[in-house]
Amino acid sequence: MVGAMDQARRPSSHAIMQAVVTVTAVGGAVLFVLVNLKPHLLLANTTPAGGDMGAHVWGPAYLRDHLLPHGRITGWTPDWYAGFPALVFYFPLPSLLIAALDVVLPYGIAFKLVAVSGLVTLPVSVYIFGRLTGMRFPGPPILAVATVPFLFDRFHTIWGGNIASALAGEFAFAMALSLAFVYLGVLARGLDTGRHRALAAVLLACTGLCHMIPTLFALAGTLVLLVMRFDRRRLKYVAVIASVAAALAAFWVVPFVVRNPYTTNMGWERTTAYVKWLFPWKLTKNIAPSGWTPIWTSHMEVVTALALAGTIAGVALRRRTATAIAALAAIAALGFRLVPEGPLWNARLLPFWYLCLYLLAGVAVAEVGAALTAMLVADPARPSALARAVTPVVTVVAVLGWVALPLWRFPSWVPGESAHANDNSFIPGWARWNFSGYERKPAYPEYRRLIDTMDKVGRDRGCGRAMWEYDLKKLDSYGTPMSPMLLPYWTKGCIGSMEGLFFESAGTTPYHFLNQSELSQTPSRAMRSLPYRGLDVTSGVQHLQLLGVRYYLAFTSAAVAQADADPDLRLIARSNPWKVYEVAGSAEVVGLRNEPAVVEGIAKSGGRYRTDWLDLAVAFYQNPQSWDVPLAIDGPKSWPRVGVRRTGVETDGTAGSDIRIDRPARRPVAPAKVSAIRTTDDRISFDVDRPGTPVLVKASYFPNWKASGAKGPWRVTPNLMVVIPTQKHVSLHYGWTVVDGVGWLITLGGLAAVVVLVRRGSLDFPQPEPGGVIEPDHGDELTSDLVPV
Numbered sequence: 001m002v003g004a005m006d007q008a009r010r011p012s013s014h015a016i017m018q019a020v021v022t023v024t025a026v027g028g029a030v031l032f033v034l035v036n037l038k039p040h041l042l043l044a045n046t047t048p049a050g051g052d053m054g055a056h057v058w059g060p061a062y063l064r065d066h067l068l069p070h071g072r073i074t075g076w077t078p079d080w081y082a083g084f085p086a087l088v089f090y091f092p093l094p095s096l097l098i099a100a101l102d103v104v105l106p107y108g109i110a111f112k113l114v115a116v117s118g119l120v121t122l123p124v125s126v127y128i129f130g131r132l133t134g135m136r137f138p139g140p141p142i143l144a145v146a147t148v149p150f151l152f153d154r155f156h157t158i159w160g161g162n163i164a165s166a167l168a169g170e171f172a173f174a175m176a177l178s179l180a181f182v183y184l185g186v187l188a189r190g191l192d193t194g195r196h197r198a199l200a201a202v203l204l205a206c207t208g209l210c211h212m213i214p215t216l217f218a219l220a221g222t223l224v225l226l227v228m229r230f231d232r233r234r235l236k237y238v239a240v241i242a243s244v245a246a247a248l249a250a251f252w253v254v255p256f257v258v259r260n261p262y263t264t265n266m267g268w269e270r271t272t273a274y275v276k277w278l279f280p281w282k283l284t285k286n287i288a289p290s291g292w293t294p295i296w297t298s299h300m301e302v303v304t305a306l307a308l309a310g311t312i313a314g315v316a317l318r319r320r321t322a323t324a325i326a327a328l329a330a331i332a333a334l335g336f337r338l339v340p341e342g343p344l345w346n347a348r349l350l351p352f353w354y355l356c357l358y359l360l361a362g363v364a365v366a367e368v369g370a371a372l373t374a375m376l377v378a379d380p381a382r383p384s385a386l387a388r389a390v391t392p393v394v395t396v397v398a399v400l401g402w403v404a405l406p407l408w409r410f411p412s413w414v415p416g417e418s419a420h421a422n423d424n425s426f427i428p429g430w431a432r433w434n435f436s437g438y439e440r441k442p443a444y445p446e447y448r449r450l451i452d453t454m455d456k457v458g459r460d461r462g463c464g465r466a467m468w469e470y471d472l473k474k475l476d477s478y479g480t481p482m483s484p485m486l487l488p489y490w491t492k493g494c495i496g497s498m499e500g501l502f503f504e505s506a507g508t509t510p511y512h513f514l515n516q517s518e519l520s521q522t523p524s525r526a527m528r529s530l531p532y533r534g535l536d537v538t539s540g541v542q543h544l545q546l547l548g549v550r551y552y553l554a555f556t557s558a559a560v561a562q563a564d565a566d567p568d569l570r571l572i573a574r575s576n577p578w579k580v581y582e583v584a585g586s587a588e589v590v591g592l593r594n595e596p597a598v599v600e601g602i603a604k605s606g607g608r609y610r611t612d613w614l615d616l617a618v619a620f621y622q623n624p625q626s627w628d629v630p631l632a633i634d635g636p637k638s639w640p641r642v643g644v645r646r647t648g649v650e651t652d653g654t655a656g657s658d659i660r661i662d663r664p665a666r667r668p669v670a671p672a673k674v675s676a677i678r679t680t681d682d683r684i685s686f687d688v689d690r691p692g693t694p695v696l697v698k699a700s701y702f703p704n705w706k707a708s709g710a711k712g713p714w715r716v717t718p719n720l721m722v723v724i725p726t727q728k729h730v731s732l733h734y735g736w737t738v739v740d741g742v743g744w745l746i747t748l749g750g751l752a753a754v755v756v757l758v759r760r761g762s763l764d765f766p767q768p769e770p771g772g773v774i775e776p777d778h779g780d781e782l783t784s785d786l787v788p789v
């Protein structure tokens with residue numbers, strides 16, 4: 001009797017073979033990705049560089065050193081853009097994970113491991129998705145392998161999901177994408193069993209806290225899976241999951257949504273080459289990425305053909321996994337075509353389309369393999385374990401071998417090597433560049449001297465903001481064109497950088513880029529539709545004075561010549577080839593000589609507020625003759641009012657070009673003398689000789705600022721603050737608001753809801769009518785033995 005029971009529990013040869021093949025396929029895909037990300041450099045104690053990643057280094061460190069000690073996940077920082085709300089408009093979970101891992105690992109290593117986590121885990125996540133949606137073997141391991149060519153694609157390098165995008169700085173996107181597939185798998189299993197509501201809600205919330213765009217993909221998948229198993233109880237099941245997930249993330253989502261009018265729209269142009277990007281083998285050099293060659297995209301013709309076959313087979317055979325992927329592909333393609341111009345750049349939806357094509361190609365391979373196996377074995381109903389292993393093994397060897405051709409150097413006799421003889425992928429070199437770190441760059445000694453020079457300037461002459469000349473080639477030699485953004489990171493917050501990474505998060509971003517264009521020989525002009533001017537240090541210095549920027553760093557002969565001739569610039573330090581100037585008249589707090597004027601005629605809330613304020617502020621900013629009367633969005637009734645109107649004349653869309661500002665009344669006041677100015681991470685304090693007259697605080701406005709010893713603050717052009725002191729000592733503090741409180745209360749409710757869901761257990765679902773839904777596939781030993789998640 002006991003022997004019979006032991007024999008019943010013993011895994012069958014089929015189960016053992018499937019387990020071995022699955023571990024080999026999924027593990028091989030993960031190992032292949034990891035090897036090409038240079039694990040020896042991931043574990044090197046260096047500071048990651050390259051693209052946006054080299055500037056992302058600042059974020060988790062600031063969270064660790066400043067926000068968390070104040071009991072906050074989001075908050076204020078003076079380090080970039082004359083101050084901006086940190087992690088209010090950017091996803092906090094990756095930074096939290098890095099800060100947590102930093103407890104046991106050096107910071108650089110912790111950062112790099114989290115940065116590659118989404119890439120390394122994507123094959124596993126897609127395998128879990130295939131398993132939990134009921135896909136029969138060998139489908140799930142083949143899906144896992146199908147993610148590898150997507151990860152190594154080179155024709156899109158910034159949209160997200162693949163290795164190139166992650167190296168460019170979009171690693172949070174990859175993390176969210178990996179989580180999204182696990183969530184969809186758990187949801188699919190829950191729609192069968194009524195279980196896993198708490199787990200699904202937590203996974204969806206974590207996806208949203210990593211990146212918003214893959215969350216849209218997850219929500220689309222939620223809708224698809226629900227439609228395929230629709231009834232009222234399942235609708236309630238999904239509604240509970242979505243509600244609890246939203247509640248868990250509300251501490252971040254609520255301020256993000258409510259405060260969105262204070263962000264900056266960088267003006268990314270909508271991609272309109274629809275056919276060429278949906279079917280990228282049709283790309284031409286005039287729209288393809290720099291350095292593109294046809295070999296980068298030629299394989300997509302085969303992939304798309306296989307995907308079409310996988311879609312037809314999946315729908316015809318009523319495979320839930322394949323049908324769901326096909327529906328998601330269609331949604332991604334329609335989204336790319338139909339999403340209008342706005343905050344969501346339509347090209348960011350293309351990675352989901354490409355990934356779904358690869359997965360559907362994997363479906364085709366799995367179905368063809370199953371059909372061939374049935375045809376070639378003696379008993380099609382019971383093929384041998386070895387026969388069922390052939391398809392995934394051949395797929396692993398073929399796919400990984402093909403992807404490896406441009407990555408590694410093979411002997412000439414290797415099939416396909418001749419076609420790739422002149423095709424060396426940039427991905428291994430990019431990974432090496434990023435993960436070797438700033439410290440291993442040939443130009444690091446020069447970069448380090450500049451940092452040390454600014455650190456000494458801060459100690460000797462005082463801390464303050466720095467504006468640095470932009471030059472792509474020079475700055476990239478240090479590790480990334482954004483390398484000077486880490487001035488506050490290296491100097492422990494003493495020297496701020498006017499340019500930072502999170503462009504959209506700061507209301508002061510447009511004015512920085514206008515300054516950059518005037519103070520750099522080869523500016524980036526990253527924000528669209530601004531009235532840029534050429535190199536003009538005199539005008540640029542006036543703008544620096546208005547924004548309270550204390551130091552200017554230049555190195556090109558043209559910029560240095562103009563800086564040397566400017567009477568408001570004083571050369572105070574050299575760090576070859578850089579010269580460091582101190583800007584006269586750049587105090588961060590000054591008394592005003594006239595009362596501000598409150599504008600009338602523009603939106604003061606709602607959807608138009610951001611655009612109206614940008615046009616108003618840019619028109620003001622580009623006209624120094626108007627600066628003696630700052631324009632306020634609101635203020636005391638005693639302040640003069642000034643009319644603002646649209647001209648109605650068609651323009652080229654440049655900010656401020658179609659707006660007219662009436663001449664405001666000048667109401668002179670005796671300017672207060674300001675002293676004892678002190679700034680910390682979330683406070684600004686100063687003394688005045690007399691209360692009652694307005695004072696300009698040259699820090700970015702945000703509704704969380706609260707004043708003690710003064711009325712206000714009020715937002716004034718371009719994005720600064722004015723207060724009216726009521727005492728001789730004034731303190732401004734970035735505090736909590738009702739918006740923050742509501743978000744956290746909802747999150748606490750979400751945590752309570754998770755506990756309730758865990759305690760209540762599963763729901764009982766009615767069985768669907770035969771033929772009414774697309775059923776999951778069953779039939780392999782592993783599917784029936786899945787351990788509930």
